[in-house]
Amino acid sequence: xxxxxxxxxVGSNFVRHLLRNASEIEVINLDKLTYAGNADNLxxxxxxSRYRFVLGDIADARIVDSILQAGVDSVVNLAAETxxxxxxxxxxxxxxxxxxxxxVLLESARRHNIRRFIHVSSDEIYGSVQKGxxxxxxxxxxxxxxxxxxxxAGDHLVSAYARTYGLPCLILRPSNNYGPRQFPEKFIPLVxxxxxxxxxxxxxxxxxxxxxxxxxxxxxxxxxxxLRMPEALGVYNISANNPMVNLxxxxxxxxxxxxxxxxxRHVADRLGHDRRYAMDSSSFRRDLGWEPxxxxxxxxxxxxxxxxxxxxxxxxxxxxxYCRFYERNYGHRIIVSHVKASRSAPED
Numbered sequence: 001x002x003x004x005x006x007x008x009x010v011g012s013n014f015v016r017h018l019l020r021n022a023s024e025i026e027v028i029n030l031d032k033l034t035y036a037g038n039a040d041n042l043x044x045x046x047x048x049s050r051y052r053f054v055l056g057d058i059a060d061a062r063i064v065d066s067i068l069q070a071g072v073d074s075v076v077n078l079a080a081e082t083x084x085x086x087x088x089x090x091x092x093x094x095x096x097x098x099x100x101x102x103x104v105l106l107e108s109a110r111r112h113n114i115r116r117f118i119h120v121s122s123d124e125i126y127g128s129v130q131k132g133x134x135x136x137x138x139x140x141x142x143x144x145x146x147x148x149x150x151x152x153a154g155d156h157l158v159s160a161y162a163r164t165y166g167l168p169c170l171i172l173r174p175s176n177n178y179g180p181r182q183f184p185e186k187f188i189p190l191v192x193x194x195x196x197x198x199x200x201x202x203x204x205x206x207x208x209x210x211x212x213x214x215x216x217x218x219x220x221x222x223x224x225x226x227l228r229m230p231e232a233l234g235v236y237n238i239s240a241n242n243p244m245v246n247l248x249x250x251x252x253x254x255x256x257x258x259x260x261x262x263x264x265r266h267v268a269d270r271l272g273h274d275r276r277y278a279m280d281s282s283s284f285r286r287d288l289g290w291e292p293x294x295x296x297x298x299x300x301x302x303x304x305x306x307x308x309x310x311x312x313x314x315x316x317x318x319x320x321x322y323c324r325f326y327e328r329n330y331g332h333r334i335i336v337s338h339v340k341a342s343r344s345a346p347e348d
Contacts, residue, residue, distance in 0.1 A: 001227075002072045004058050004105065005079030007031035009182040010120070010216055012041035014078065017220035019045055022227075026050045028067055031079065032057045032097075035321055036183040040313075058101035064108045074116035075109055076223065077102065080154075083185050084124070084145045085329050088271055091146035098150035099157070106161045114167070116230060118223070119158045121173040123212070123239070124148040128274035136280045137173075137235040144272045155235075162233070170232055172223065175239035175279060179216035179299065180306040184317055185325070187211075188300075191250050192307045193314050195259045202330045205269035207247030210276040214240035215299040218292040225290045232288060237279040240292040256304045267330060 001018070005011040006029030018025050027050060031037045045051050056063035058079045068075075079101060081087065081094040102119065109117050126135040127142030143149040155171055162169040176187075184193045194201050222238050244252075247264070254261055284290060307314065 001025050002028045002030060002067055002075045004030045004075070004077050004101075005037070007033060007037040007039055007041055007053075008078065009036070009041075009179075009186075010177055010219065011078040012038075012181055013179065013216045014076070014220045014223055015042060015051065016045060017217065017224065019048055019050060022224060026052075028052050028054060028072065030054045030056055030058060030063070030067060034081075035319070036082070036185075038181070038183075038316070040316065041181050057097075059096055059104050061104050061108060064104055065111075068108050068112040068114060072112070072114065074118070074227065075105060075114055076118045076120070076227070077105055078120050080120075080151070082122075082147065083183075084147045085185070085270065086325070087145055087147035087150070089325075089328065091150070094147055094150040095153075098147075099153045102154040102157050106157060106167065110161060110165050110167050116227065117158070117161075117167055117169045118226060119154065119169065119171050120223075121155050121171055122148065122151045123173055123175045123237070123277045123279050124274065125152040125155060125173065126277070126279070129276050129278045131276060134278045134280040135237070137237055137283060144274050159235075168230070168233060170226055171235040172226060172284075173235065173237045173279065174219050174222075175212035175214050175277065175281075177216045177219050178213055179303050180310070181313065182216075184314060185322070187246060188213075188249070188253070188303065189307060189314075191253045192257070192304055193318075195254055195257050195263060196308065196311075196314075198259070198263070200265040201250055201254075201263050202265055202267045203246055203250060204267060204273060207250070207264075207266060208245045208275075209273060210243050210245045210278075212239045212277055212279070213242045213244060213249075213296055213300075214238070214292060215294040215296075215303075218294050221293070222284070222288075222290050225288050229288055236284040236287075237281040238284050238290075239279045239281040240294075240296070241281075242296040243278065244296075252300065253304060256301055257308075
């Protein structure tokens with residue numbers, strides 16, 4: 001199996017999950033090792049005879065072809081530029097990886113008769129969802145950010161290759177993943193990292209933007225479940241039904257760490273910020289028999305404890321490039337207030 005982006009957050013957890021739970025699978029990990037990819041994420045499995053790492057770009061047809069022609073049966077595409085804030089600052093890398101890279105993978109998979117192509121998408125492609133509503137797989141795609149637009153474009157390419165060439169493709173659209181080894185630009189590790197250092201926690205706008213959270217181990221189990229059911233094709237949403245507004249989530253992390261809510265800082269809102277994401281994932285649960293197993297409270301607490309115990313991970317990721325991005329993204333925003341975490345629900 002080829003896993004792209006296997007040195008990133010979801011990718012490294014998935015590679016480790018495969019090696020633990022699927023003895024029949026040999027894994028090739030193709031990763032460009034950009035700012036969010038970390039080879040150290042897989043040091044503990046680097047000596048496994050069923051694992052091989054290849055440094056490279058999924059948009060490089062020569063590298064992709066050389067891997068797929070060597071007897072690969074299936075592809076799981078987890079390689080992506082994923083951070084909305086970065087896409088607002090510069091969308092070009094998102095088009096390169098999420099669109100061109102997906103096309104290169106698909107074309108090579110078609111030429112080499114790959115038997116299974118799984119493409120990991122995002123709930124963000126549906127855009128903001130009104131309170132009380134849930135998006136099914138047949139909902140119109142309405143991406144708000146350059147990131148979401150690039151992921152929607154990738155989905156359309158996968159669907160087109162399936163329909164035009166008969167490539168056996170499956171598109172999975174997960175809700176927000178959280179857990180160990182996530183790059184600290186993303187909300188949960190950013191809040192944890194800043195709270196551990198007693199630094200202000202930047203919260204966009206009123207903080208009542210709602211996301212549905214799923215532990216990365218539950219998503220890895222869903223991916224493996226999909227791999228073992230080759231008849232599962234088309235598109236599936238995957239969520240754990242753990243909605244929470246950002247302000248409340250920050251407050252819960254502060255409570256776990258015993259830090260004051262006065263660290264919360266409301267900053268000018270993100271451009272085009274979606275208010276709420278919510279998906280109906282009943283089809284995946286019904287057709288593949290998957291259910292999430294990690295309660296959110298338990299998963300969040302274990303995630304916080306992991307970052308507490310792995311301070312060196314945060315130290316390695318806070319490079320000069322990361323500091324420049326942080327200053328560029330948050331430094332110019334006016335801090336408008338600090339408040340206690342609220343239990344208010346988001347209103348559209």
